[in-house]
Amino acid sequence: MFPKNTWYVACTPDEIDGKPLGRKICGEKVAIFRGGPEGKVAAVEDFCPHRGAALSLGYVEHGNLVCGYHGLAMGCDGKPASMPMQRVGGFPCNKTYPVVERYGFIWIWPGDAALADDSLIPHLEWAVSPEWAYGGGLYHINCDYRLMIDNLMDLTHETYVHHGSIGQDEIDESPVNTKVDGDHVYTSRYMDNIIAPPFWAAALRANGLDDTVHVDRWQVSRFSPPSHVLIDVGVAHAGHGGIDAPKEHKAAAIVVDFMTPETETSHWYFWGMARNFKPEDKELTKSIREGQGHIFSQDLEVLEAQQRNVLDYPDRRLLMLNIDAGGVQSRRVLDRMIKEEQNNPATEPA
Amino acid sequence: MFPKNTWYVACTPDEIDGKPLGRKICGEKVAIFRGGPEGKVAAVEDFCPHRGAALSLGYVEHGNLVCGYHGLAMGCDGKPASMPMQRVGGFPCNKTYPVVERYGFIWIWPGDAALADDSLIPHLEWAVSPEWAYGGGLYHINCDYRLMIDNLMDLTHETYVHHGSIGQDEIDESPVNTKVDGDHVYTSRYMDNIIAPPFWAAALRANGLDDTVHVDRWQVSRFSPPSHVLIDVGVAHAGHGGIDAPKEHKAAAIVVDFMTPETETSHWYFWGMARNFKPEDKELTKSIREGQGHIFSQDLEVLEAQQRNVLDYPDRRLLMLNIDAGGVQSRRVLDRMIKEEQNNPATEPA
């Protein structure tokens, strides 16, 4: 259950660097590549109209995606452009997918292309401002992308899953607040006057701040459809205003989470962290990325086992506690989008 | 096809040492752990009532099994005991499974808990007497547990599968005798005045006995429902009475086999050997365990290929020869138990 008339992250630019990429997104097999005269990103069905080979196993030449089996050259527009010794005018065309390269990601619209509007891609200030640095990665996870939304909209799990890095008892001892604003859902938690957990103590030090004093810590998760969860996180020396403290008293960051459904029970998880302190420090970016990569890998086992349980116990209802409100409200937004799509089928056959 | 209102071996104590264990038993996903004030073994459905996480990925605290996702503490009685910042009174409960720790094993009753009676766990003298030593292990095998019962109730296969260790031509040259006594089935074979095969020659030497003279060898398999096969095995210097020979003339042991169904076509195989010579010799226990582990691993490939054949040739009937009588009679006992269960459904809904 996922909306298709919306933008998802398909891949990162390094994944199509010098070669096409084959990836299943929302059930669609897609070949993504840099084509056309300027190397603009393009995406077509990963199926050669000649004999059904996977176009993504081929290569790009003269702006077309050349099939690695018999040389059919597929244009970015889904029309076969040429094939040695053949006239391709009557060849069947491939479905194409709107794709946009922006903010360090390749975005894809897997549904009705006629509805794609790139102004709907959310603005990501941290991706364009020199005041920010970003590092991230990708995991393939065998669970419904909505289980990951639940996970990120309820950070209580940090106490348990991420003990020793970002988890601490104060998290689940602090009340959580969820609010809905149109299609956006916010879940926030504030922990004042506590000891910074190891990850944040290191961030304070990296930012040239004392890590031995008490801090005010905050976590504000924001869900935006279809599957983006951006989390304002950080610590400030206690009593300076917490999330609103001046820059010199805090270490703040945005946890970035873009989940892209692969199938009903698997997804691509693009994770990362943007920070607005010491953005020029590439070693710091690398070490934060490694730390986060390790921490986020701890969720995999938990979520994949949860997915198996959900399938194995189809009759058991899950609870919806106050801490789950973020995930519950996010799913309502999604349900509404999916229903709308079903009521307004594609303007042309897919 | 397996009875559920009966005791199976769920695991060994070392498997729940300091951490819970998740295991599928008779189609039920179970989390087994040491809980309560005294660390008594407990077993509950491996499903957190909160969001369906696998409880077995959590940890034990204050006698409860704490979910490693959001901290729900599950009591040994299947009732959620607590959860940070939550009132758990109205939470749904988990199914629990009667479990008993005895004889160096954790026993589980996967069926109707109201019928569980721990006096039905068979007495294992070798597990409690200081005159005996035991060593064993666990294999996961992708075949119906009844194929393993067949295997153990017809030791003819030793000649072929275990050539060079416990197999020898005299086995299938000796007549086999099967008798049924209530729910127990016995298959026995006596081989008099033969050369001891390598495994038993080593046992004689370990017991301080001459291994170059002829011996009388015996194998008496006993099936007890639901899936226990204990085999009296050994050799005595020829002419001293064989199985009844005085201790100083023989090396005797019990092969221990507890099969626990996982699914219809897979099971957990707890194997081991109890011996009543040199019980204090831990090195001997270890070396016998290693030898047996190697020998018993030879059955895996054969049984898993047999299982695939049974599934691939659904219309072919298997033969029931005299050597198969042990397995055939054991299956009759099981069929009777299963039929009885179907005629007397659980006293309360599972």
Place this chain on the structure above:
Amino acid sequence: MFPKNTWYVACTPDEIDGKPLGRKICGEKVAIFRGGPEGKVAAVEDFCPHRGAALSLGYVEHGNLVCGYHGLAMGCDGKPASMPMQRVGGFPCNKTYPVVERYGFIWIWPGDAALADDSLIPHLEWAVSPEWAYGGGLYHINCDYRLMIDNLMDLTHETYVHHGSIGQDEIDESPVNTKVDGDHVYTSRYMDNIIAPPFWAAALRANGLDDTVHVDRWQVSRFSPPSHVLIDVGVAHAGHGGIDAPKEHKAAAIVVDFMTPETETSHWYFWGMARNFKPEDKELTKSIREGQGHIFSQDLEVLEAQQRNVLDYPDRRLLMLNIDAGGVQSRRVLDRMIKEEQNNPATEPA
């Protein structure tokens, strides 16, 4: 979709050297072994009539295939020959499969044994003449064997899949010609006055010929039912007659391809090369075999991805261009054979 009343390559002699082989062929699980008084090749269902064990896990003794579980000795005629302490007269028999050892291969007739006629095995001159040397190997490929026939009947793919070894641009710049002669299909391509690609330059050198001059190159693929594709390939110094040039001016070989269906979507691919220059040079045979093994492994990924696409896009038709005519015509021959079999069911129940 494969004919069964025909000869396929089952295995090579080294695969049954001293031990039986279990292999699924055209959906049939077969145990192949050397039995009888003279060690002649035999094939029976890979199922022990006693308890369903896989006979191929056993061993050969006194000309019979002895089951490695309980010692049933299966004769080459599918009749249980003996079993320790048992009378096997009334035991059910196994299906047998006609098998013939010829030309360095074991051939099997998986269909109606009554129709098997070993004069239908094609004559392979290169396998019997001292003027030729042969080296080859076996790959298991997860695709319909007909996708491999397509592959071999249209060598255009060499330009793309085998770039840097046997591929070169001139291949798909040269016209291809397909003709049908009864059940045989021929596709030929001639490239005159070109530079030899690396594989053939090495062959020229190995044959003591100058590899720096222009050559005439040829490729003549011949499909013979059910799934044999033999390809005349080679290069001759330009202007000496190409394929018809005298021996001292050319390096010529036959690419040998025998595809044996395992299931509808997988097959055993026996590949190799026969050459009629320097047949006594075993080092050359070895190095050609290694080079060919590497080149042919490049097809695997392409074909397996194509198979997945064909399954994932059941409604998309594949194109049938002139270059595909060889495969298309070969499939017509196969369709005719399969239809004939359906109209003339087996003379006796299988």
